[in-house]
Amino acid sequence: MTATADAEAAANELTPLADYLGSVLRRLRALPPLDLDLTQAYGNVLAEDVVAPHAYPAFDQAAVDGYAARWEDISGGSRGPGYVPAPSGIPGGRSIRLNVVGDLGAASWRPVRLTPGSCFSVAAGAPLPVGADVVVPVEWTDQGMAAVEIFRAPKRGYGVRRAGEELPAGTLLARAGTYVSPALVAVFAATGIGHVVVRPSPRVVIVATGDELVDVGRGSQPGQVVDTNSHALTAAAAEAGALAYRVGICDDDPEALRGLLEDQTLRADLIITTGGTGTGPGDMVRRILSRREGGRAGPVTFTEVALYPGTALGFGTVGAEEVPVVCLPGEPGAALIGFEVLARPAIQLLAGAEPVFRPSVRAHLLETVSSPVGLREFRPAHVAERRGGGYTVQPLAGGPFTLSGLAEANGLLVLGERVTTAAAGSTVDVLLLDRRR
Structure with missing residues (x-):
C-alpha cells in the first residue's frame, strides 16, 4: 500500500467536520431570555421581534434651522402682503418678505398656526406650526428677526420631517436573532422603547492545562511552554460576544482538574479547555473526562475529526448543571482554528445569534x-x-x-x-x- 493510500485509509476513519459540528450544535440551546433596560442591551441578541410602539418622528418638525412658512407664500404663486419685488432667485426675479411672528425651539410645545404672509423662526427639531409645509434655510435669507427677506425658494416640503415619515407606529424594527448595535439602540429609544428581551451574553470560562505551562511575561525554556492559549482564547471568546473569564493554568492533576471544572460550572454557560485532547501519555484531559465510571461513559466524548490542523476535539457536559464543555488541542494554531470551527459557533448559538457561522x-x-x-x-x-x-x-x-x-x-x-x-x-x-x- 502506498503512502497516499495509507493516508486515505486513515482519513476515512475520521469523522467529517460537517457531521461533527451538526452533532455538537444540535445538543446546544440558546440561553433563556432576559428583559433588559435599553442601556444594557448593546452587544446582546434579541430574543423577540421588536415593533415600534410610537412613530418616529413623533410630530411634524423642522429638519434644519430656518423659517417655517407656507410654500405658496414664497413660490411666487401668492401675491399677498409678503410679496415684495426685488432681484433674487425667487421665480420672476423677486424676493419675498414675510413677517416673523414668533420663534420655535425644540422645547416648544404650544400649537401655533401660520397665517398668509407670515412665518416662524425655527430650530432644527422644533415642532412645525400648523399650515407650514416648507422650512427656508437661514442662509437663504437676510436672517431678519421681525421680518425676513427670502432670496431663494426651496421646493415644497424642503426642511420638513413629517410624523412617522421614517418609522410609522407598528413598524417591525428588528427580528429575533438580531445583534443589538448602537444604531439599533438609537432606533429603539427614538420610538419609545425602554426595555427589550434579549439572550444574555454567554459566560465562557477558559482553562489551559498542562504541567509544562508557565504564565506570560517570560520566555519558554526547555520543559516549559508559555501559556499562549488561555489568553488568546479569552480574547477570541470576547470577540465572539461572550463574557470571557480566563481561569489560567491547571496542572495535569486529575483531582485538581475535576475540582476546577466543578467549581467553574457555577459561573459558566460554556467551558473551553485547551491541551490534553490527544492519546499520548501526557494527555490528561482526555483520560479524565472520557473515563468510564460505574459502567457509564465519561462526560466528554473525544472525536477524531477530519480537520487540519488539530484533529482531536472533545465535547460534552460537566457538573450537576450539565454545563457544555469544548476541549481544544494544546498547539496554539490548532487551538485557534478549533475555536473558530467549534467553540465560536457554540457561543453564537448560546447567544441566540443567527447565523452561527462566519460569513x-x-x-x-x-x-x-x-x-x-x-x-x-x-x-x-x-x-x-x-x-x-x-x-x-x-x-x-x-x-x-x-x-x-x-x-x-x-x-x-x-x-x-x-x-x-x-x-x-x-x-x-x-x-x-x-x-x-
Missing part, C-alpha cells in the same frame, strides 16, 4: 497550495476585493500552524477533504475574519 465568500486563488488528503484544512490568508467585483485570496506563508500568519490573516482559506492541490486561478471558499466589533 464566507468565493475567491480567486493567487497561489497554488497543497492540502492533506482527507482533511478539511483552514489556512490563514489575506482576502481582497477585486476591481469590478469578486475577491482574491493570498495564502499566508507557513500554513495554519503559524501564529504570525493567523495574526495577519483577515480570512481562512478552506480546502475540502477531497482537495490535495488547489491551483492558482481556481475558485475557493474563504471564511471572513472581520474582527471589528
Whole structure:
C-alpha cells in the first residue's frame, strides 16, 4: 500500500467536520431570555421581534434651522402682503418678505398656526406650526428677526420631517436573532422603547492545562511552554460576544482538574479547555473526562475529526448543571482554528445569534497550495476585493500552524477533504475574519 493510500485509509476513519459540528450544535440551546433596560442591551441578541410602539418622528418638525412658512407664500404663486419685488432667485426675479411672528425651539410645545404672509423662526427639531409645509434655510435669507427677506425658494416640503415619515407606529424594527448595535439602540429609544428581551451574553470560562505551562511575561525554556492559549482564547471568546473569564493554568492533576471544572460550572454557560485532547501519555484531559465510571461513559466524548490542523476535539457536559464543555488541542494554531470551527459557533448559538457561522465568500486563488488528503484544512490568508467585483485570496506563508500568519490573516482559506492541490486561478471558499466589533 502506498503512502497516499495509507493516508486515505486513515482519513476515512475520521469523522467529517460537517457531521461533527451538526452533532455538537444540535445538543446546544440558546440561553433563556432576559428583559433588559435599553442601556444594557448593546452587544446582546434579541430574543423577540421588536415593533415600534410610537412613530418616529413623533410630530411634524423642522429638519434644519430656518423659517417655517407656507410654500405658496414664497413660490411666487401668492401675491399677498409678503410679496415684495426685488432681484433674487425667487421665480420672476423677486424676493419675498414675510413677517416673523414668533420663534420655535425644540422645547416648544404650544400649537401655533401660520397665517398668509407670515412665518416662524425655527430650530432644527422644533415642532412645525400648523399650515407650514416648507422650512427656508437661514442662509437663504437676510436672517431678519421681525421680518425676513427670502432670496431663494426651496421646493415644497424642503426642511420638513413629517410624523412617522421614517418609522410609522407598528413598524417591525428588528427580528429575533438580531445583534443589538448602537444604531439599533438609537432606533429603539427614538420610538419609545425602554426595555427589550434579549439572550444574555454567554459566560465562557477558559482553562489551559498542562504541567509544562508557565504564565506570560517570560520566555519558554526547555520543559516549559508559555501559556499562549488561555489568553488568546479569552480574547477570541470576547470577540465572539461572550463574557470571557480566563481561569489560567491547571496542572495535569486529575483531582485538581475535576475540582476546577466543578467549581467553574457555577459561573459558566460554556467551558473551553485547551491541551490534553490527544492519546499520548501526557494527555490528561482526555483520560479524565472520557473515563468510564460505574459502567457509564465519561462526560466528554473525544472525536477524531477530519480537520487540519488539530484533529482531536472533545465535547460534552460537566457538573450537576450539565454545563457544555469544548476541549481544544494544546498547539496554539490548532487551538485557534478549533475555536473558530467549534467553540465560536457554540457561543453564537448560546447567544441566540443567527447565523452561527462566519460569513464566507468565493475567491480567486493567487497561489497554488497543497492540502492533506482527507482533511478539511483552514489556512490563514489575506482576502481582497477585486476591481469590478469578486475577491482574491493570498495564502499566508507557513500554513495554519503559524501564529504570525493567523495574526495577519483577515480570512481562512478552506480546502475540502477531497482537495490535495488547489491551483492558482481556481475558485475557493474563504471564511471572513472581520474582527471589528
